[in-house]
Amino acid sequence: MILRKEYGFEAAHFIHNHPGKCKNLHGHSYKLFVSLEGPVHPETGMIIDFDDLSKVVVEKVIQRLDHHFLNDLIPLSTAENISVWIWEQLKPALPELCQVEVFETADNCVIYRGA
Template identity: 50%
Template sequence: MAPIDYTDRRRMRLDVEFYFAAAHRLPRYEGPCFRMHGHNYRFFVALEGEVDPATGMIADFGDVKRIVQEHVLARVDHRTLNDVLDNPTAENIARWVWEVLEPHLPGLCEIRLYEIPDSCVTYRGPGGR
């Protein structure tokens, strides 16, 4: 078996999964979601970058988890999302998560948010890579 070449700095992608429960209502929507209701959200934070030859990593999973806990989950888990966003649609929540995390997570390339198990929205930042 050939040894691993730790100087190979090709780009890779790292994905970390998170969960939170929250209530919201959609004030600009005519339908059942106009009324207060809740979801068990699931989302992925994706980072892209070159592998650091010294660590063999793009980023430390523990650091990513700590940053997301501090800047996102602490503000939304078991909360009312209308206290954070005026119109908390899945699209607006994903964009908000990006805006909150982008200054803290170099290489952030995508937020994928599931509001219900079979439906999600993906946000790739202002450039929409």
């Protein structure tokens, strides 16, 4: 079974080598979807409690990215590199992690499923 939860964060960045307007400082209202895959535990009826998942995601990702300058953590802060960074923060604490989706805008998204 796959469990998926949505999060959001606001952040600024620029892409220094971009040929267009993204080379300038700008911000996005990011959407993040975190997916875990695993069995439903018979004693709880869940893969993981949504509150337990949120504690990890908020501590390891949202608190570090929300209302921050992404280039300080991810120098080439493309949606692709942001998704890899998020994966690397979450995977050690969430071994069931199977996918992260990062929406930079409502219609621009990358999906990362690990290396």
